[in-house]
Amino acid sequence: MLSKAAVIYNPGEKYVIENIEVASPKANEVMVKIVGCGLCHTDELAQTGIIPITMPVVLGHEGAGVVVEIGPGVEGINVGDHVVLSYSSCGHCEMCLTGNANICVNNMRLNFGGAMSDGTSRLSLNGKDVSNFFGHSSFGNYAVANQRNVVVVDKDVDLTILGPLGCGIQTGAGTVLNGLRCKFGTSIVVFGAGAVGCAAIMAAKIANCQNIIAIDIVPEKLQLAKELGATHVINGKEVEDVVKEIQEITKGGAHYSVETTGVPALVNQSLYSLRTGGHCAVVGVSGDVTINVFGAIMLEGRTMQGFIQGNAIPQLFIPKLVEYFKAGLFPLDKLIKVYDLEQINEAYDDVHKGKALKAVVKM
Structure with a gap:
């Protein structure tokens, strides 16, 4: 052919x-x-x-x-x-x-x-x-x-x-719904409001998260994130201390974070923005990142985990996303x-x- x-x-x-x-x-x-x-x-x-x-x-x-x-x-x-x-x-x-x-x-x-x-x-x-x-x-x-x-x-x-x-949309949505399995009424922060991040935001809304926080430096992306379900948006260029801002919004830190950018500084923020026992999902492609394992992970009992393809079985998950789309939820x-x-x-x-x-x- x-x-x-x-x-x-x-x-x-x-x-x-x-x-x-x-x-x-x-x-x-x-x-x-x-x-x-x-x-x-x-x-x-x-x-x-x-x-x-x-x-x-x-x-x-x-x-x-x-x-x-x-x-x-x-x-x-x-x-x-x-x-x-x-x-x-x-x-x-x-x-x-x-x-x-x-x-x-x-x-x-x-x-x-x-x-x-x-x-x-x-x-x-x-x-x-x-x-x-x-x-x-x-x-x-x-x-x-x-x-x-x-x-x-x-x-x-x-x-x-x-x-x-x-791939991309499945990764963002699946990380929230299949990987983190976000619970009703919890808080989630998404670093990077690109396609993967926006898919995670839409999924967090489906999961009925109470606080859905989008982090980016492009105002147009943050505006779209709000339209898709973000309850709060933070422009990293305009806020002096992103982690402190997240902790104030969530009253102590988010239950979950999704890191889509691969930027080392944001990888660290995605950990420190969590409350005790919080769960960080890494889906961005990063190089070497310096992390204080004791302060960022061990001391607070946090989990940092990589997710590939949103832990999705495509033949089961993608038709569900299509149904959510048809229902106006995705x-x-x-x-x-x-x-x-x-x-x-x-x-x-x-x-x-x-x-x-x-x-x-x-x-």
């Missing part, structure tokens, strides 16, 4: 639109005609070489589309189904077998190894293999994915906006700005400039 796709040839370079070949699905795989794909920071980490991956590569891992072909052995997915594509997992390691596929032992190989689970590629350009990403590569007209990546969704909802549910569409695939480089520039919170390229 001939497919227009956005290709990266070398680390740090811009996307180039090419016509590539997409081979038919093999056993346990399906081919999806992509309608839209979200732009995620993880794609950028691969584009710039921070996540090492063999190039040339077609990135994109928040795809949504329509199933057009099915390989042998596929069950529960039919041609014509509307689907969202999510992360890859093996299905047979200890983590997968205990319901923790989001931390599959083979996560790195399957999502960042550049090949399908059998070690071969379904993508080629001028007769040479092109690496895939997250086991499907959704920055193109067509993608082949293992059935474990595929989530069947309601046909009544516009597929253009559903792709981000496969207004995903307010986050999204749509671009054509040919505008993918412009879309990333707009995200960096704050002109788009969650960009989606449509095919």
